[in-house]
Amino acid sequence: MTLKIEKLYKSYEGLKVFENFNMEIIKNGITCILGPSGCGKTTLLNMISGILKPDVGIFSGFDQKAISYIFQEPRLLDWKSVWGNIEFVLKDIYEKEEREKIVSKYIDLVGLREFKDYYPKNLSGGMMQRVAIARAFAYSSNILLMDEPFKGLDVNSKKRLMDEFIKLWMEDLRTVIFVTHDIEEAVLLGDSIYVFSELPVQIKKRFNIDLLRHKRSLEDERIISIKREIHKVLGDD
Numbered sequence: 001m002t003l004k005i006e007k008l009y010k011s012y013e014g015l016k017v018f019e020n021f022n023m024e025i026i027k028n029g030i031t032c033i034l035g036p037s038g039c040g041k042t043t044l045l046n047m048i049s050g051i052l053k054p055d056v057g058i059f060s061g062f063d064q065k066a067i068s069y070i071f072q073e074p075r076l077l078d079w080k081s082v083w084g085n086i087e088f089v090l091k092d093i094y095e096k097e098e099r100e101k102i103v104s105k106y107i108d109l110v111g112l113r114e115f116k117d118y119y120p121k122n123l124s125g126g127m128m129q130r131v132a133i134a135r136a137f138a139y140s141s142n143i144l145l146m147d148e149p150f151k152g153l154d155v156n157s158k159k160r161l162m163d164e165f166i167k168l169w170m171e172d173l174r175t176v177i178f179v180t181h182d183i184e185e186a187v188l189l190g191d192s193i194y195v196f197s198e199l200p201v202q203i204k205k206r207f208n209i210d211l212l213r214h215k216r217s218l219e220d221e222r223i224i225s226i227k228r229e230i231h232k233v234l235g236d237d
């Protein structure tokens, strides 16, 4: 099963970003998007989420009510604790008792139990991003948009967060659309990787990776060869 974006057009004051753009997204899989800076990746996520309107375009299989969005920066509410930030998105949906169960589950899954009463100002960047990820999963969406959620984190925090993300995703498979500049993140997490061109953006190439995620490693021959090909397509060589 796939979700489809067809005949998409979007310009900003004469700058053509999308022009007859088409793309398929695997349902309940992880689709990664790589591409040069400014090629329209965030614009695409914003249109999928409904934050931004396309000029023209058909989106099939997307229900904007069922979308969670993890932004580059965690966007936590400063005046709410870790617990409060996650509970906030469940307020109008569940009764208190059910909310507590859900928040408790996700706080444990991202390892923040002992920090549940902390406020954002007392958390590290990695911890804030863990709260943002827990919040996105706690909200029962079918589609999860992620715009470089691991950007700017040190290697260990990033590795830990990626492992936590996969653990959460395996619990209830959702359709993930994941924008990144980091080829290693893409080859470790993606079922499918799209490489975008410069503007107006087109798909330069799509890679499908059918290796089991827990068996993937950056030392694996197949992963090394896919990485090399992606570099070539991006024009990094």
Ligand SMILES: Nc1ncnc2c1ncn2[C@@H]1O[C@H](COP(=O)(O)OP(=O)(O)OP(=O)(O)O)[C@@H](O)[C@H]1O
Pocket: 012, 013, 015, 017, 035, 036, 037, 038, 039, 040, 041, 042, 043, 044
């Ligand atoms: N609100 C806006 N008004 C005018 N131009 C915009 C606006 N938002 C984005 N653009 C332009 O549209 C193009 C695509 O921007 P977008 O942020 O979607 O790219 P991106 O691929 O996410 O970039 P990056 O990888 O640097 O985050 C860029 O040239 C950008 O300058």
